[in-house]
Amino acid sequence: MTPAACIAVFACLQDTPVFRGGATLVRVDVEVRRGADPVRGLQPEDFLLKDEGRVRPIRHFAAESAALDLVLVMDVSGSLRNAVDTLARSAGEVLDKLAADDRVALLTFAGDVRVELPLTGDREAAAAALERLLREPLRPGTSLYQAAAAAGAVVSAEGGRPAVLMITDNRSVEPRSREAHAVRALLRAGASLNVLVIPTAGPQRLTDSVRLPGLPPPEDLRRIASRTGGEVAEVDDLAAALPRWLDRIRMRYSLLFTPEPAGDRAFRRIAVELSADARKRLGKGITLRAREGYYPQ
Secondary structure, three states, rough: OOOOHHHHHHHHHOOOOOOOOOOEEEEEEEEEEEEEOOOOOOOOHHHEEEEOOEEOEEEEEEEEOOOOOEEEEEEOOOHHHHHHHHHHHHHHHHHHHHHHHHHEEEEEEEEOOOEEEEOOOOOOHHHHHHHHHHHHHEOOOHHHHHHHHHHHHHHOOOEEEEEEEEOOOOOOOHHHHHHHHHHHHHHHHHHHEOOOOOOOOOOOOOOOOOOOOOOOHHHHHHHHHHHHHOOOOEOOOOHHHHHHHHHHHHOOEEEEEOOOOOOOOOOOOEEEEEOOHHHHHHHHOOEEEEEOEEOOO
């Protein structure tokens, strides 16, 4: 990474945007599922949104039609050559999943983080950036927390619905103390972290009980994803998983509300539930995912 690129990334990390969709509104993206299937057709009155325990009216509402700002984050450490090639060769299929108003960015990470492509709606530029991964030399190290924080930083303040899709083997050697910084950057950006873990040699599968010394357990990834409204899954077939996960990221509801004035700018917790009528109508087996809070401007 050039010195200028390093400065740009870390300057963004220190000044990550807070609000999505306007200066006075907070956006909360919510995934509603019954088992593995998305629940479609919900309306604003089907949700109950609380800010620090107080119910707040939903001022604006959108479903899958909301424009998406997708940040693809690719682990290019030495153990992931096949996954890197798969993402590069799947460029056309990935971009075909995007709508006309969507934008995409591409970050790569190993021991450092590089912004290969800032957010853009230019499909040709995006395809070229993804295809360049075929010629991308693999790099040592895996700065997973740094990459998650950088992904939050590239999301613009006035863009579409932000989401991060990270592809990694979860073999980071960063100190776990950096987890909090990654969560804070993603929450400030309002971006959900979704992670596809590629199994590689060594005891780092999500189901393994033995961990390599010094490596963060998969629970760290799950915790970050959960706190930001995303999730983690282990996938053996990345080519098949990519389109499914892009669909999952798109099939979310966006709830925008006016926050209470907060002079101290302290972190504020939010909670999203189904309304009583929606719970009665939909029955049991419904799960919701949403970020745990936001930082007032």
